[in-house]
Structures are given as C-alpha cells and as structure tokens.
Amino acid sequence: MLEMQGITKRFPGVVANEDVDFTVLPGQVHTLLGENGAGKSTLVKILYGLYHPDEGSITFEGSPVNIYSPSVAIRTGIGMIHQHFMLVDTLTVAENVALGLGKPLGLANLQPIRRRIREVSEEFGLHVDPDTYIWQMAVGERQRAEILKALYRNVRLLVLDEPTAVLTPPEVTDLFVTLRQLTADGRGLVFISHKLNEVMEISDEITVLRDGKVSGRTTPAESSRESLAMMMVGRPVEFTRTIADQTPGEPKLEVQNLRVRGDRGELAVHDVNIDVRAGEIVGIVGVSGNGQRELAEAIIGLREIESGQVNVDGDPVKTPTPKHVRAMGLAYVPEERMKYGSIGDFTVAENLILVDYDQAPYVRNGLLSFNSIEERSEQLVGDYSIRTPNTSTLTRKLSGGNIQKVVIAREFSGGAETLLVAQPTRGIDIGAAEYIHEQLLIQRSQGKAILLISEDLDEVMALSDRLVVMYEGSVMGRVSREEATIEQVGLLMSGVGELEISPVAG
Amino acid sequence: MLKMTDNQQRFSAGLDIGRLLRPFAGLVVPAAAVIAALAVGAILLGVFGANPLTGYRALLSGAFGGPDELAATALKSIPLMLVGVGICIAFRTGVINIGGEGQIIMGAIVATLVALALPDVPRPILVPLVMIAGGVGGGIWGAIPGALKAYSGVNEILSTIMMNIIAGFFMSFLLEDWLIEPGAIRIQQTKRLSQNADLPILPGGTRLHLGIVVALIVAILGYLLLFRSSLGMRLRAVGHNPHASRAAGMKVEMSITQALAFSGACAGIAGAVLVFGSESHRLIGEGGPLAFTQSAGFNGIVTALFGGLHPLFTVLSSYLFGGMLAGGISLQRVVQVPQALVIALNGVVVVFVVGSLKLRARVQRWAEGDIQMEDRA
Numbered sequence: 001m002l003e004m005q006g007i008t009k010r011f012p013g014v015v016a017n018e019d020v021d022f023t024v025l026p027g028q029v030h031t032l033l034g035e036n037g038a039g040k041s042t043l044v045k046i047l048y049g050l051y052h053p054d055e056g057s058i059t060f061e062g063s064p065v066n067i068y069s070p071s072v073a074i075r076t077g078i079g080m081i082h083q084h085f086m087l088v089d090t091l092t093v094a095e096n097v098a099l100g101l102g103k104p105l106g107l108a109n110l111q112p113i114r115r116r117i118r119e120v121s122e123e124f125g126l127h128v129d130p131d132t133y134i135w136q137m138a139v140g141e142r143q144r145a146e147i148l149k150a151l152y153r154n155v156r157l158l159v160l161d162e163p164t165a166v167l168t169p170p171e172v173t174d175l176f177v178t179l180r181q182l183t184a185d186g187r188g189l190v191f192i193s194h195k196l197n198e199v200m201e202i203s204d205e206i207t208v209l210r211d212g213k214v215s216g217r218t219t220p221a222e223s224s225r226e227s228l229a230m231m232m233v234g235r236p237v238e239f240t241r242t243i244a245d246q247t248p249g250e251p252k253l254e255v256q257n258l259r260v261r262g263d264r265g266e267l268a269v270h271d272v273n274i275d276v277r278a279g280e281i282v283g284i285v286g287v288s289g290n291g292q293r294e295l296a297e298a299i300i301g302l303r304e305i306e307s308g309q310v311n312v313d314g315d316p317v318k319t320p321t322p323k324h325v326r327a328m329g330l331a332y333v334p335e336e337r338m339k340y341g342s343i344g345d346f347t348v349a350e351n352l353i354l355v356d357y358d359q360a361p362y363v364r365n366g367l368l369s370f371n372s373i374e375e376r377s378e379q380l381v382g383d384y385s386i387r388t389p390n391t392s393t394l395t396r397k398l399s400g401g402n403i404q405k406v407v408i409a410r411e412f413s414g415g416a417e418t419l420l421v422a423q424p425t426r427g428i429d430i431g432a433a434e435y436i437h438e439q440l441l442i443q444r445s446q447g448k449a450i451l452l453i454s455e456d457l458d459e460v461m462a463l464s465d466r467l468v469v470m471y472e473g474s475v476m477g478r479v480s481r482e483e484a485t486i487e488q489v490g491l492l493m494s495g496v497g498e499l500e501i502s503p504v505a506g
Numbered sequence: 507m508l509k510m511t512d513n514q515q516r517f518s519a520g521l522d523i524g525r526l527l528r529p530f531a532g533l534v535v536p537a538a539a540v541i542a543a544l545a546v547g548a549i550l551l552g553v554f555g556a557n558p559l560t561g562y563r564a565l566l567s568g569a570f571g572g573p574d575e576l577a578a579t580a581l582k583s584i585p586l587m588l589v590g591v592g593i594c595i596a597f598r599t600g601v602i603n604i605g606g607e608g609q610i611i612m613g614a615i616v617a618t619l620v621a622l623a624l625p626d627v628p629r630p631i632l633v634p635l636v637m638i639a640g641g642v643g644g645g646i647w648g649a650i651p652g653a654l655k656a657y658s659g660v661n662e663i664l665s666t667i668m669m670n671i672i673a674g675f676f677m678s679f680l681l682e683d684w685l686i687e688p689g690a691i692r693i694q695q696t697k698r699l700s701q702n703a704d705l706p707i708l709p710g711g712t713r714l715h716l717g718i719v720v721a722l723i724v725a726i727l728g729y730l731l732l733f734r735s736s737l738g739m740r741l742r743a744v745g746h747n748p749h750a751s752r753a754a755g756m757k758v759e760m761s762i763t764q765a766l767a768f769s770g771a772c773a774g775i776a777g778a779v780l781v782f783g784s785e786s787h788r789l790i791g792e793g794g795p796l797a798f799t800q801s802a803g804f805n806g807i808v809t810a811l812f813g814g815l816h817p818l819f820t821v822l823s824s825y826l827f828g829g830m831l832a833g834g835i836s837l838q839r840v841v842q843v844p845q846a847l848v849i850a851l852n853g854v855v856v857v858f859v860v861g862s863l864k865l866r867a868r869v870q871r872w873a874e875g876d877i878q879m880e881d882r883a
Contacts, residue, residue: 300753302752302753321755322752322753322754322755323755323756323757326755327755332753334750334753339747339749339750340749340750340753341750341753342747342750343743343746343747343750343751344746344747345746345747346742346743346746350739350743354743354750354751354754355754355755357736357739357740357743358736358740362736363735363736366735366736366737367730367734367735367736368734368735368736368739
C-alpha cells in the first residue's frame with residue numbers, strides 16, 4: 001500500500017532520517033517506535049507533505065507520488081491525526097469537518113455533512129455526534145472526531161502520532177477497538193508510540209528507529225518489551241524495580257476534608273483526605289479530569305480552597321500561595337512542564353534557579369550573581385544528567401525528557417522534605433522516564449515524603465507504597481502496593497464500586 | 507541530543523550562510539525595512555515634484571552633518587530614549603504600555619509643581635529633585651493601569667490610552683487656571699520656572715543639555731534592572747510565562763504593577779526633561795498634549811521595538827529616529843515640501859519597521875539554526 005524507500009532528510013547539523021525504508025500493507029497496523037528525536041516525526045512529516053525528503057522515493061498504492069503539501073497528502077488518501085488536535089474548540093464537529101473541506105463556513109450546507117458524519121460514525125463505531133461542540137468533548141471523544149474527520153475525506157492510510165499519549169487506559173482500549181475496525185476495512189495505519197505495552201498489543205509489524213536510522217524490524221510475536229527497548233535505546237533497559245522496604249516516618253503532608261472548585265465552578269475535589277509520611281510514595285491515580293489537577297493546585301496554593309485544610313510538616317497552611325507553601329517545605333513538579341514547569345525562552349540555568357532566584361547566593365544586593373548561578377546549574381546539569389549543549393541554551397530547544405529533568409533537578413535539589421509530583425513522565429522517552437523513576441526512589445530512600453499524581457497506572461503501581469484512586473473528585477479506594485492489581489484499580493478508576501480493598505491508613 | 511559531524515556539516519549549505527549572518531541577523535531586516543521605507547518615501551517626494559536625492563541628502567546633513575546637527579538630533583532623541591527604555595521594561599514583562607503620552611504629561615506636571623513649590627532650592631539638588639518628581643508622577647500614572655490589569659483584569663492597552671486622554675485634559679485644566687502664568691491671558695503655559703531647575707547646557711558650544719546624560723543613566727539602570735537583577739529576572743519570567751512564574755512562587759500581580767510603574771517612571775522623567783530642558787523653561791500646553799510630548803510616548807514604542815526591547819540598543823535606535831525628526835526639518839526646508847509630507851515619511855518608516863519585526867525574529871532564529879532543531883522534535 002505504502003512504500004517509502006531510502007528516505008534521507010538532512011537538517012543543518014543533523015541527519016534526521018538516513019536511508020529509511022518503510023512499508024505499510026493494507027489492513028495492517030505498522031508501528032514506528034523510537035525515542036524522541038529518533039526521526040519518527042520527521043518520517044511521517046515527509047509522508048504527510050510537511051517536509052520534502054532529500055533522497056528517496058514514495059510509492060502509494062502502486063504508483064509513485066510526490067507529496068509536496070498536506071492537501072496533496074489528503075487527496076492522495078493519506079491522513080494524519082496529530083498529537084495536538086487540529087480542531088476549532090468553538091465549533092461543532094460538523095462545522096470542523098466543513099472547515100476541513102475548504103468551504104467558507106457561512107456558505108457550506110451542513111445538512112449532508114451531518115448525515116455523512118452519522119454514517120461514518122456508525123460504520124466505525126465512533127460515537128461522534130455532529131452537533132456537539134468540540135469544547136464539550138472529552139479528550140478521547142475529540143480524538144475520535146479527528147479520526148472521523150480523516151475518514152470523512154476517505155483516507156486510506158492513517159498516521160496516528162502518539163495517539164495514546166493523552167488517553168487513559170479505558171480510552172486506549174476503546175481506541176484500539178476503533179483501529180481494528182479500520183484495518184478490518186482494509187485501511188493501513190501508521191502508529192507512533194513509545195509505550196511498549198501498547199505497541200506489543202496493537203501492532204502487526206514494528207519498525208524501530210534510532211538516531212535517524214532503522215535499528216530493527218520485527219513483529220510482536222518475535223519480540224518482547226525488553227528486546228524492543230534494547231532496539232530503541234541501544235542498551236538493555238531495566239523494567240522491574242526493587243523497592244527497598246522501609247518504615248515511613250512522621251506525616252509530612254496532610255490533606256484534610258479538602259473541597260476545591262474547578263475552572264467552571266463545579267466541585268472538583270470532594271472531601272479528600274490524604275496523608276503522606278516521610279520515606280514513602282503515595283500515588284494518586286485516576287482517569288484524567290477527576291480532580292487530580294485541582295487537588296495538586298490547591299495543595300501548592302495555585303487554586304483557592306473552599307474548605308478543608310492542608311498541613312505541611314505538621315503546620316497548617318495559612319497563606320495559600322506557592323511562595324508561602326514552598327517556604328514551608330513543599331516542592332512542586334507541575335504537570336505540563338512547558339506551561340507550568342519551565343519557561344521555554346529562559347536558559348537552562350535560569351530555569352534551574354527559577355524558585356530560588358531571589359535567595360542568596362544567587363542574588364547579592366539585588367543583583368544576580370552569575371558565577372553562583374553558573375556553578376549551581378553546572379552542578380545540577382551533571383547531577384541529573386541533563387543533556388544540553390550548555391547551561392545557557394534556551395530550555396525550549398531541549399527534548400521533552402531533558403526539560404522534565406531540568407524541572408525535577410530544580411525541585412528535588414531545593415531541600416524541601418515533601419515533594420508534590422504531577423505527571424512526571426508524561427510524553428517523554430523511556431530513558432528519561434526511567435531516570436526520573438530512579439530519582440523518585442532515591443528521594444524516597446532519603447526520607448522525603450512524595451505525593452505522586454499520574455495517569456500512567458504502570459508508573460504509579462511500580463513506584464508507590466500506597467495508592468489512592470480518585471473518581472469524580474472523591475477518593476474511590478485506597479490500596480497498598482502488595483495488594484493492588486491492575487484490574488482492581490482499573491475498576492475503581494472507572495467509578496465501579498466504592499470499596500476499600502484494604503483499609504490502610506492514608 | 508544533536509550530534510554534528512564534519513560530513514553532516516558539508517551537507518547543510520544553509521548553515522554557512524546563517525553563520526556569516528548571525529551577528530548581523532538582528533540588523534539586516536530593520537535596515538532593509540528602513541531602506542524600503544525610504545524608497546517609498548522617494549516616490550512620495552517625487553510626486554510632490556521634489557528631487558528625492560536632494561531631499562535625502564538634506565535629511566542626512568540635517569541630522570548628522572555637524573556638531574550642531576548631532577546635538578539637535580540628540581535633543582530630539584532624549585524623550586524617545588527615556589520612553590523607549592520604559593517600554594522595554596513593560597513589554598518584557600508582557601505588558602503593553604500605550605500610555606507613554608499620559609505618563610510624560612503627569613511626570614511633567616509633578617516636576618513642575620515641585621519646581622514651583624521649591625524655587626529656591628540650590629541647583630545641584632533641585633535638578634535631580636525635579637527629575638525624580640517626574641519619575642514619581644509618571645510612575646504613579648503607570649502603576650494605576652498596572653494594578654487594574656493585575657488585580658482586576660482590565661486590559662492595559664485600553665486603560666493606558668484612556669489615561670493618556672485624562673492626563674492631556676488634566677494638563678489643559680491646570681494650565682487654564684491654577685498654574686497659568688500670572689497676567690497671561692488664555693495662553694496655556696506656566697510662568698518661567700525657577701532657574702535652579704534648568705537642565706545645565708553641556709560644554710561644547712551646542713544646545714545639548716544634561717538631559718542626554720539623564721537618558722543614558724536611565725538606559726543603563728534599565729539594562730541592569732532587566733538583565734542583571736533578580737527583580738528583572740522575575741519581570742522577564744512573568745513576561746514569558748506567567749503560569750510557570752506563579753507556580754515557581756513568583757508574585758505575578760505585583761510584577762505587572764511594578765513593570766508599568768517603572769515604565770511610567772521612565773516616561774515621567776522624559777516629561778521633566780521636556781519642561782526643564784526646553785528653551786522657554788516652562789510647561790506649555792498650547793497646541794495640545796502632542797505638541798508638548800512630541801509624540802514621544804508613541805514613538806518610544808517604535809524605537810524600543812527597533813532596539814529589540816533592549817535598553818542599550820534602544821538608545822541607538824532612538825538616536826537614529828531622532829535623526830529622522832531633526833533631519834526632516836531640513837529636508838522640508840531644502841526641497842520645499844509640506845510639513846505633513848515629512849510626518850508621513852516618518853510614518854512610512856514606522857510602518858515598515860514595525861511590520862518587519864516578525865520577519866526579523868524569523869531571520870534571527872533561522873541564523874541560529876533554531877527552526878530546524880525545533881521541527882525535528
């Protein structure tokens with residue numbers, strides 16, 4: 001169906017793709033696997049007409065094609081679901097589809113478009129209503145709307161760029177059902193991911209890229225998570241972690257009967273009680289949008305608390321502002337490292353002292369001491385293996401994993417005894433995620449109290465001493481690590497049965 | 507991470523050009539914009555029957571032709587420098603300050619009041635005092651829309667423009683009644699202010715006065731504030747990303763208010779310079795607020811943008827813009843075109859320069875090899 005042969009793409013200073021061959025058969029899910037920067041995105045951008053290859057040829061359905069723009073790609077029959085959805089929030093699904101057809105909105109007759117959306121939606125079980133506004137839809141629904149938009153244009157090869165990065169386990173399951181329906185219809189799929197479990201589950205064939213070159217071709221039957229990771233990273237990767245037994249100490253962070261309102265005034269956090277003791281990791285799991293974000297923001301002082309109390313190191317928080325809460329001994333790794341965690345247009349050094357910028361020795365008599373800042377940031381770049389040309393590189397130029405390491409380095413090295421860590425590994429490569437997990441366990445062994453909020457169930461189950469499951473703003477259940485199983489936790493996450501599986505303190 | 511080999515470098519022809527241009531990347535586009543604007547201006551001059559070459563020669567010699575011309579250009583550029591430095595501070599904090607006009611006026615009024623109240627204070631004290639008074643007046647006039655934006659979400663573009671109008675009418679009001687020169691009828695001006703407040707003329711035989719030194723000091727202080735102090739780091743952090751700044755524990759609302767206060771203070775000092783460095787040594791409202799401010803509250807935005815929002819480069823761009831203003835007068839005299847045409851010529855330059863800013867950013871990033879790195883992620 002698709003044959004890309006000898007694709008080479010050079011950018012000044014780097015070869016993003018070098019002699020890459022890539023073939024997709026009809027009815028097949030072909031996974032492109034690789035770390036960030038391995039060249040996956042470049043390859044599919046070439047396929048979608050966003051880049052032009054320096055060398056190589058593309059054949060689609062038997063005939064050579066010259067895809068010089070995305071609109072040519074769509075006309076050829078190639079569609080793409082971007083990681084960041086290309087939908088206008090304030091329009092309905094039908095209007096978004098009409099927009100993609102290139103007709104002026106005011107003139108387009110939406111009636112036939114609506115009808116056809118319903119047909120397509122039914123055919124593939126997408127459950128997309130043409131008249132729903134995008135802003136009303138959950139992330140999973142938006143993604144289905146994107147897929148529908150592509151199918152509406154009768155795309156025969158669909159590229160999905162990290163489609164599961166934004167989804168929760170149940171949504172991923174739903175997505176895979178949809179994908180299977182598409183392949184059953186004879187369409188070809190290019191699936192991009194670096195989550196090995198998913199890749200093993202959905203792929204028919206796997207092509208692994210490393211440093212712009214194909215480092216392996218295999219199928220799930222012939223490979224294992226370990227062998228795939230080896231091909232991706234170029235060295236063996238440790239999946240199972242041994243967590244040392246240690247007795248937790250004093251409570252460091254106590255959340256009592258906390259009620260918090262969300263952005264639209266709804267009750268987002270509902271009488272939540274959590275405490276975290278020194279030397280333990282308490283993991284909060286839940287489907288995205290069940291109050292975890294609001295909980296974290298309320299604890300650090302970014303969001304108003306309606307009622308209830310937060311104690312840090314035994315003292316109640318009286319002035320709930322990030323500055324004050326941080327001064328009480330809480331460090332905060334926010335979710336969305338580029339929006340809340342770091343300043344992209346600041347240098348690595350500046351981001352590393354973003355919290356302590358007004359403290360000695362970084363400032364003397366109001367003036368920044370560049371020597372101290374440089375010394376400190378050199379040390380942190382070394383200690384946390386941050387891969388950057390130097391400390392005066394703009395942070396946005398780093399890979400996602402290294403940006404996250406900058407945030408982690410800043411927050412973990414500040415001397416705070418309690419760490420509030422939200423979505424620390426979302427969207428970053430295996431190597432960096434592995435590294436951050438290690439750092440969390442090191443902090444635990446040093447007696448820090450860690451509240452870990454994550455939508456990655458595997459991650460929370462692997463690292464936490466205790467799990468707290470949140471659903472619609474309330475605590476659905478508390479489980480100790482020994483007793484937790486994915487099935488039980490998954491059920492609690494979907495709000496099934498409010499059971500205290502094991503009445504552990506928490 | 508990116509690995510570079512000799513082999514790969516040879517493939518990338520684009521990089522070598524970028525390398526050569528890199529130090530000049532920030533200058534190429536604005537220079538081209540000015541040239542393009544002057545080309546359009548040449549057509550305008552031609553339409554009016556004037557020889558563009560003669561005109562531009564007159565413009566150049568009027569701006570930079572000799573000591574007196576250089577001094578005249580410097581005098582025109584002082585308020586632009588001061589307002590421009592303030593604009594650097596505000597814009598880098600993510601606050602759009604269109605209120606320079608009003609801040610100049612309020613600075614001038616407060617400085618005038620101080621000079622009227624303390625006419626007998628010795629000159630070495632009174633001169634700094636009226637400059638500080640100008641800063642305080644402008645600073646307060648800036649802090650008001652700053653606080654309104656920070657704590658109530660009032661759009662600062664609208665509020666600062668409104669504050670301009672209020673300041674303009676307030677000046678008219680004062681000069682028609684309370685502050686009007688005793689015995690004068692219907693001329694909106696104060697009496698000649700205390701000589702102890704006059705900005706001293708610098709040695710060298712030109713009309714250039716101490717205001718240029720004040721402007722340079724403010725520019726250096728502005729640079730130190732923005733790029734060398736922890737306060738400036740906070741302001742720039744808020745300007746780049748208020749969310750991350752807040753999460754890191756920075757006070758976002760206070761930063762926004764401070765930025766507009768500093769910005770207004772710089773403009774207010776410009777107001778004081780316009781009063782005490784003027785030939786008549788008084789506050790004059792005749793001809794409307796724009797006649798008093800010389801539109802520096804608006805043109806300072808242009809010079810700050812032209813200077814890449816860097817206080818020290820803003821000094822340079824302000825001087826060049828001052829040359830346009832000073833040279834425009836001699837252009838008008840030599841080729842005999844209406845004054846409106848000279849103003850239009852300035853306008854064309856402003857439009858081209860402001861319009862080219864986005865392109866400049868792109869060229870700079872391209873020269874740094876940045877665009878490709880981003881795309882590869």
